[in-house]
């Protein structure tokens with residue numbers, strides 16, 4: 001298959017970027033989107049040009065490193081998968097494909113398609129944990145957790161921290177990401193002791209990082225590679241109210 | 247050099263307790279006077295950094311990823327072992343110890359393996375307390391499954407994403423210490439050298455991958471938790487960036503490298519589909535619990551799998567190993583798959599695949615049951631191959647997956663450089679010549695949560711430290727050497743891309759140092775690697791500059807190290823004239839094609855020391871003695 005690519009190139013955080021057009025030929029439909037970019041990059045390097053910088057690592061949809069706006073959609077046209085899981089058979093031969101980085105104020109561009117998502121780590125450090133030291137834990141079966149609660153908690157816990165929800169949200173809100181963690185820990189007895197503080201602190205940090213507010217457009221759920229449900233945002237809201245009134 | 251593993255005396259079940267009593271403690275108020283660097287934030291690194299922070303040490307944590315949560319551990323699928331015996335099927339610490347030692351084909355230390363089995367139960371407790379949503383039964387208690395090579399159900403799992411959930415647990419503990427100010431975390435930093443001063447590990451040189459600056463971090467001890475080196479083979483199930491640079495640099499500074507040839511080939515991976523392939527994807531081995539492996543009985547049978555009647559299928563693992571069947575250890579399953587394909591029974595377009603079939607399990611338990619257990623793996627397979635494994639069997643083929651070898655460490659997890667500790671997949675410690683499924687997560691977390699935090703205290707409490715400054719000779723030397731190396735890579739300005747060299751190395755490794763090895767091919771491989779390395783330094787083209795975000799430069803540095811490590815791996819394989827676990831030397835096999843160990847000559851750890859540029863590395867041997875489990879020929883018949 002052959003493609004025309006329009007890729008965002010930007011030398012550094014402060015540089016002004018622009019879309020640059022490239023072509024790639026003879027791509028196997030079974031190649032992944034990132035393998036297609038590898039092929040482009042090898043060609044560029046052979047010509048002595050700098051390759052397109054993009055983040056990636058596991059290439060199986062779990063590390064959350066990759067994240068590209070492909071034709072204006074976070075992680076591309078496929079629902080429920082990350083950029084690295086996308087195969088070229090999802091496109092038509094001779095398609096023109098525009099590739100851009102996540103765009104959100106709290107995710108400054110480092111280079112080309114690579115952005116800085118460390119704001120997510122700072123939100124997690126603001127209470128996205130259970131305070132238990134190594135060695136303090138009781139026997140694992142001491143606290144039974146109903147299966148449906150454990151399963152629901154797991155549905156939220158699968159978040160890979162990719163940032164697609166933010167990139168998709170018209171307000172640049174990180175609500176789905178924050179809700180996934182708050183909800184996971186609210187659903188489990190282990191998380192209950194700190195639930196009040198947790199929701200408040202994490203939301204405050206989200207604001208401090210410059211993420212926008214959630215206005216319930218639910219665009220995030222549609223583009224989340226792990227299909228995390230906005231139901232968790234509702235649970236976060238309940239947690240927040242509960243923390244205020246009690 | 248005599249290698250002292252510092253194994254405590256006394257009966258095996260008391261060793262760890264006795265040792266913990268005998269080692270020196272750092273007084274609570276004094277802990278904050280010590281700084282420890284932890285390189286890597288996978289399961290081993292994140293759990294160690296968090297636990298050390300909780301104890302009161304000052305911790306510097308760094309990794310080349312953007313966030314601790316992106317470490318390669320995140321990709322582990324199947325599960326984590328612990329002998330909780332919640333299923334009442336006869337499990338015990340001793341049985342896990344025995345299974346691990348036997349599974350490793352008697353090439354690991356008894357004392358280490360026993361301790362691993364002992365602390366593994368605490369890991370599950372710890373993770374549950376952190377909020378890790380393990381799979382549960384309807385009564386609300388934890389569920390277990392059986393996993394590769396074990397006859398008891400001792401594996402805890404979180405769907406097919408156990409590594410992710412465990413890492414997020416360790417990351418949350420780490421985040422808590424970052425929040426508390428006890429851990430300082432630096433993302434996108436790559437360690438490029440170890441600083442050894444007066445014989446002690448006292449710091450590292452790292453490159454800031456965003457701006458390219460070389461930075462020096464100084465401390466009282468350094469912990470490497472930098473993962474395995476399976477990417478020496480180019481195609482593996484490892485994450486793309488996984489590399490050996492940290493341990494290789496430490497090797498060149500004097501740490502010994504143990505059993506480099508002990509690499510694991512995983513039997514159930516999605517077969518390669520073309521030359522553009524950048525990595526291989528594992529299909530968790532838990533699938534072997536419910537999937538049946540087969541090939542057509544007729545060579546070159548091109549019919550659709552569904553059209554091949556039951557009687558014309560060869561369920562070869564069930565046939566060859568009636569008691570373990572599809573659950574034989576990985577090395578056995580991989581070798582048999584290769585044999586089937588080499589003999590012309592392979593399936594699929596490349597004929598380098600065997601079937602993994604779920605039809606029976608679906609008929610027995612229903613599609614929903616399978617979906618609940620393996621849904622994400624089936625989706626992943628579908629996504630990659632465009633085939634629906636609910637309807638047609640998966641095609642699988644072995645791929646390089648894990649490295650049992652690594653830096654040599656003693657019972658305290660300290661390398662041969664005082665003050666340099668190595669944990670997780672980066673060390674060689676517990677898996678011998680073959681690792682059992684669900685035991686790497688266990689080992690990484692055992693090292694990080696429950697072993698290192700004690701043993702490092704002994705060193706800090708007893709060693710003498712002189713003050714270190716940036717201006718010290720050892721610091722300057724390491725920084726200058728790193729700078730010179732980067733300059734050298736950029737100066738070659740040849741014609742071939744770094745990736746080109748990596749692929750070429752991978753070909754040599756897979757063809758000659760992969761599943762079947764022999765003297766002739768290994769000797770040839772060493773020559774080829776040396777030649778390729780020389781060509782690399784003559785003809786590589788690294789574009790971009792040193793003071794920039796430059797992924798080509800990062801990659802080139804890592805490949806340069808793989809080109810050296812690959813040679814050591816082949817040398818080690820050549821010297822070990824026996825077959826054991828994942829190391830299969832074709833000259834040494836029993837009549838029915840099983841690995842033939844030579845305990846008289848090779849019951850030792852091969853620990854290699856760096857002898858200088860272009861010199862043959864020096865072999866040191868740590869004899870292995872077995873007081874509790876008598877080595878026997880492994881049998882899974």
Ligand SMILES: Cc1cc2nc3c(=O)[nH]c(=O)nc-3n(C[C@H](O)[C@H](O)[C@H](O)COP(=O)(O)OP(=O)(O)OC[C@H]3O[C@@H](n4cnc5c(N)ncnc54)[C@H](O)[C@@H]3O)c2cc1C
Nearest residue numbers: 286287288289290319324325437473670671684685686687
């Ligand atoms: C696909 C797959 C599935 C698996 N499934 C299972 C399973 O089900 N059960 C099981 O027990 N095991 C499994 N394993 C094995 C297991 O996941 C790994 O062995 C284990 O996670 C390794 O953990 P680690 O902490 O040692 O290293 P890693 O998780 O690899 O972490 C390495 C860390 O070091 C950092 N680093 C490395 N080098 C440098 C450097 N030079 N400078 C700075 N930072 C550096 C990295 O950034 C990273 O943070 C699986 C492995 C794979 C590949």
Ligand code: SF4
Nearest residue numbers: 159160162163165224
């Ligand atoms: S909620 Fe979904 S889109 Fe947002 S970071 Fe998590 S996985 Fe990515």
Ligand code: FES
Nearest residue numbers: 057059064066084
């Ligand atoms: S590269 Fe890991 S999620 Fe895509």
